[in-house]
Amino acid sequence: MPQELTYREALNQAMREEMRRDPRVFLIGEEVGYYQGAFKVSKGFVEEFGPQRVLDTPITEAGFTGLAIGAAMAGLRPIVELMTFNFGILALDQIVNNAAKIRYMSGGQLSVPMVIRGPGSAAHQLAAQHSQSLEAWFCHVPGLKVIAPATPHDAKGLLKSAIRDPNPVIFIEAQLLYGTKGQVGDGEFTIPIGQAAVKRSGRDVTIVAYSKMLLVALEAAEALSKDGLQAEVIDPRTLKPLDLTTIVESVKKTGRLVIVEEGWRFCGLGAQIADSVYAAALEYLDAPIIRVTGEDVPMPYSRPLEDAAIPDKARVIAAVRRVTYRT
């Protein structure tokens, strides 16, 4: 029987089940142990698994991420919790130069099976250094997989797959998703990496959105349906490798595409998705693809300014109207 869980509880279950299943899996990061996780994702872990497998670290992202990479090279399966992905910038050299490249540089002799997870994107009024959507940075680097689930069910199934994957996986959550609830499949299940999900069927327009923006897109689709516009909403769930097939299939049906992303517009992930869709399905498009993105500014603190910087339902609706010429 499916259970209703929060996104936070779903992540907790996924890690707990995998740590019970495989003694090589351990959790490392700031405040993951006795504090129970800065966002309480690892609640109860140090009590169940002990401090040998649930390691509180000093505030040294490069150091403990590098340590986890070394442990993975020696056959362990680390889960690194970044308190937020903003702090992951400090570990970027370890992730890009070591985790992503060791397999290739060694000619396939070494591998780095690990997960680096934590929240990305803006919450509310955390200002410029704590409100960034950096997924495009990671997607750019060969050797990494990147996942950004939006629902508790997807979060659980994909995190379990990420932990079992033999490669370094970047797993991006969102602070504003942790408290959201949803039906989660019961017991043992995984969701394959690299598989998109059609979250709402429709025939008039395709909307691609991931992480928090999926919820915005679904709200917009609901509102649009009352006006007789049926949007098909697709969540790639895995950003790299991207399931282009599912997106293209939908675009062939609808002929129109809106991509919603919270990150900065210039060189954002949506630009890549649009490029791939143009290359694969140009002749099916009845209108140019429209991107709804974050504004190209450091995130302001003031609420009205912050709201203006992040895509919302109204902007998605406006984009859909434009792409369907119903303005």
Added chain:
Amino acid sequence: MDRADLLSLYRQMFLIRRFEEKSAEMYALAKIAGFLHLYIGEEAVAVGAIAAIRPDDYVISAYRDHGHCLARGSDPGKVMAELFGKATGLCKGKGGSMHLVDAERRFMGGYAIVGGHIPLATGLAFAAKYQQHDQVVLCFFGEGAVPSGHAHEAFNLAALWKLPVIFICENNRYGMGTPVERAIALYSNVAETARSYGIMAERVDGMDVLAVRALTQKAVEQVHSGQGPFFIEAMTYRFMGHSMADPAHGHYRTKEEVEEYRKRDPLLLLRQTIVTNRLGTEADLKAIEREVNDVVDAAVRFAEESPFPEPHELYTDVMVEE
């Protein structure tokens, strides 16, 4: 002192010396490209330290890594083929001079972002401890890496969690062209940096292979006793330039200085020890040198005759495919 032991150390050091001289020649002939950092002058550090550990221990190094890889017992032919970018290289030609890896010999790689591999070493040590194995990790780096943030974060974690890692700082006096006095606040005693984290640290004459081995053996015992990491500052010197782009002495040091250090060439010192203690004759040493010359010539032939990687190899090993 044992004859076979000393002759074996000499052979290993001479192999590195000859291999590096040959690499320079091959670079001049454009058989090897990219960055090439030679280990000439520092052979006693790799050979002495690696002689003190077991085959199942881990070794990890920076970009001046040929010496450590050869001292670990890697096939000189495969190492040379890697420098040539050939399919038969240790890493199928994908790593090159700065990224040698020989997983079978627990040589976990050369890394070319200064200081970036030091956290990896603590991770290898963490894995050993986590699995309750009694391996140690030897982590080589130049003194130029010591002030980096990666190094300090790794020192702190290693000391905090008492990880079985031995940090071996090869203090060759120059980070590229910048002398240690202009780069490290505690330049007169780099080992002090580690002591400030509560890590046991000692300095050793890095030109004396027996001294390096003895101190590493002591470090291994300390680490095995669960007392946590050890830091060795090996005082050495690079006889060649930083890389092939840098002449032997350059603008940052004088020819006289290089000549002065060459008087304490680690191979020369070991030769003297062997001959004065009557553990071997000049003829014995010459015989070793002839044999090693043949090995290195064969390595070059192997590299020369090996094929370049097939075009499809461009796309393999990016990810682990299941």
